[in-house]
């Protein structure tokens with residue numbers, strides 16, 4: 175298993191520049207971003223159906239909010255993220271069933287097939303396509319056959335929808351402000367039919383749950399694409 179977070183020493187871990195950029199985001203994430211995501215956290219939890227006896231992994235788990243909800247449902251939950259600064263902000267979410275692991279999502283430090291539930295929220299849209307495919311490949315590898323993969327990310331409404339406009343505008347503003355490669359990857363994601371398009375390219379077959387007029391989707395899929 176990767177470094178399990180126990181102390182402040184993780185902050186001295188060397189990380190690539192795109193991850194170092196999360197140092198600033200980590201300072202405000204729990205106060206500014208997290209309250210806006212509360213509805214989607216609940217939606218992911220409902221789709222994930224975490225329960226006692228289950229093992230759950232939240233990949234790119236950030237400040238640990240989703241994994242914390244899984245642990246509150248009784249699952250043994252792990253949040254894995256490559257940003258030590260994001261993980262350190264997860265410290266306030268102590269729960270006996272919850273662990274935090276510093277790890278890259280394209281090389282998860284877990285054996286194959288050990289998690290009943292593997293989730294990822296709001297990470298795929300901001301990375302290049304090749305990395306998206308390797309992240310979801312790893313999610314499939316560590317999920318047990320018959321388990322559940324749950325992915326939440328930006329989506330495109332199936333038909334023009336005024337209800338989607340506020341959420342789409344807010345997301346666009348946030349991504350535009352992030353700029354650089356982050357914004358380029360977001361544009362690529364949206365131009366290629368967002369989560370539905372990616373699921374088709376990655377062979378992730380499952381059910382799409384639609385939120386905010388179609389601006390957000392949660393995909394519930396089975397490992398192996400069945």
Ligand SMILES: C[S@@+](CC[C@H](N)C(=O)[O-])C[C@H]1O[C@@H](n2cnc3c(N)ncnc32)[C@H](O)[C@@H]1O
Nearest residue numbers: 234235236255256257260277278279295296297
């Ligand atoms: C927009 S944040 C989303 C965090 C969290 N999933 C949420 O819903 O709030 C994206 C997260 O992906 C993480 N991340 C980016 N690249 C990663 C990688 N290669 N391996 C693990 N985590 C990564 C970042 O550190 C950050 O915490």
